[in-house]
Amino acid sequence: MATLAPSVQQTGTGLPRWLALAHWNVSRALIVTRREVLDMFRDWRIVAPTIVLTVIFPYIANWGAGRMLSFVERFGASLIGDRLIPFLLMVVGFFPISFSLIIALETFVGEKERRSLEPLLATPLTNTQLYIGKTLSSTIPPLMGSLLGVTVYLVGVYRNLEWVPSATLLLQIILLNLIQALVMVAAAVVVSSQTTSVRAANLLASFIIIPMAFLIQAEALIMFWANYTVLWLIIVGLVVVMILLVRMGIRIFNREELIGGEIDELNLLGALRQWLALTLARHGEGPRRSAWQWYRQEVLAVVGRMWSAMGVLSLAMVVAYFIGLRYADVYRIPTELFRTEDWFARFQLTMEQAGLTNLRGVLWVLSQNTRVLAVASLLAVFSFGVLAIMLLMVPLGLVGYLNAHILIAGMDPMLAWAALFPHGMIEIPAALLAGAAAVRLGATVISPPPGKTVGEAWMEALADATRLWFAAVLPLLLVAAVAEIYVTPWLVGLVAGGR
């Protein structure tokens, strides 16, 4: 009879339960990993390119580095050669890693196509064990190839050029390759577990390859710039992304969708109908609701569901404000530009010349704010909400920056509040609501509520965001725009004594 998770007493190890369970999960996952790695090395289509990339290519890179070095030295440009060698070290380590993407893309959906997935799903393996097992199997061989390639290259470079990397640089390269492999594998496993054909998985791989290609180019620039400290920041950022992707993969892993056949079907009309139905939130059964009841249940209730996103965004905005205050000391605007009499008169003139003192101004401010929040929402979808937070931090950072300069210039501190408060007290909540809805849209992909698929949860989040926009955000932005054009300048003039 099959055995399941042992209790701590049964393990006899005396380990804490969480550690015993982690050990048991990993040991079960490694059963899958072992099989897949052995199977990989039986496939000549994987073995042959691996040998080429891990042995032949580093040798060629080493030979090329030597020739390039002697060539540029003839022209006194030895710096290029000096920077090329570490750069090629990074390239040699990365190329075998690129294979991890192909292996990982195929890991779930390929088995499904070969009909070998269902017997595996019918075993007592848990979702986590299966997921970890396949992730490790996609990572270990390419990583081994990467280390082998780096070793071949370093041996050659040492023998020919007597070049030895610093321990820090070597550690950075190894860590970078490891984390990049894990990021690509984690993303590819998500794609593979959510598609129903290898073809679809390969097409979706563009969403992984293109960002990685940009990242590698950025790393190449850094290598030639020789500011290797920046690599640590990249490593930390990639670790965060990797954790998010692995968490996302485990959370949305769904046996049912894996063996289903309908995921790849695109039904735009159906999606549109569903979005409309969810947005209008009509309930066929039950008593008819008044407009206020509908508003309270379907709009204000959404705000309640977004409390964590609003909390995160509020914190980010506060942090941005203080960052703005801090950087006012670093990047100073000349104080003479803040002379109140001239400043206010110039400001009024500029506004009049731009035609922003009337309804046109209201519409312009409204469109500008709407556009920013819409862009933030769009960016949130592709960045798990991170870019939306960053984008919405910028204006608060600027406010902090300018407020600091008002204080530095010795002006009335009330001026800062007068310039912000009338429209800000409406605009900031509107931005908070729209931003939180955007963050929720992005974060839903990582962590859909239990019992719901990613698609279902995302559609609900989109419908909530739509309702919120039309019923709260846009009205608030309109009122804020009116205040910004008609009330704020009046109040600033009152405080500044210009009127």
Add this chain to the structure above:
Amino acid sequence: MIETFELTKHFDNFVAVQDVSLSVRTGEVLALLGPNGAGKTTTVRMLTSILAPTAGTARVAGFDVVRQPEEVRAHVGVLTEGHGLYLRMRGREYLDFFGELYGLDRAARQQHGTQLAGRFGLADALDRRLGEYSKGMRQKLALVRAMLHDPPVLMLDEPTSAMDPHSARQVRNAIRDLRGDGRTILLCTHNLPEAEELADRIAIIRQGKIIALGTPADLKTRLLGPPLLELRLAGAVNGVAHDLSDLVEIESQGPTWLRYRTPAPEAINPQVIYRLAALGVEVVTLSEVPQSLEDVYLRVVGEEERV
């Protein structure tokens, strides 16, 4: 050992399984028959905790399929619709891999694997790659995989498909032996004679619903009516039907034969023989026309009965 109550599965707007309530005792073989797309595989997947039911409950080997999925899968052996073998692996390796997944130690894996493979004539093939196996051999190995961890419940989807008669016989014998050992077996098959031979009870599923459930004999009586008897005469039928009209209703007739149904053949048949003898009609045979499970199946799923 298998209990379901109003088990239901929806996929978007499509109802794959609806209100399936079954109870399979320990040591019983239940055959699940139905046309393609009827919901057999979906039902099996819910019972093996691969799919979650939309509604209803199910317990397999005492474990709930939703709340205790790993326990369910540990106590169930599944032969899936596609054998799903890893073709680059050798047979022995393959069994070793699945045995390890089911928690068997190395010695048990080797012993069970070799023993079961030998039972199905695969002992000599275990060191060959699965890609070299014939279809029948692959199917047998998949069956060995399902039985490897000695599960109390087996779910077999078309176990004898792609097999030659000898191999199919081996598999059926194995299923009988398993039943004798007290295993509970859910058998999905299109092979009606096989279902009739092996199953204690048969459930016919159509468009996601169980439309008939019972032993083969019960189903035949309930759905096809009383036994069909055939009377063969030495000469032409000529008016014999009229002579017997007060005793039986003739259902069909040929040049030298008549067929009729009676709920009480023990009482009626002697009277028929006696009446014909009195009329000087020579009777060659009076026998029951075998009614097959196929007749039941076709009647139940809506096609015309073949006589």
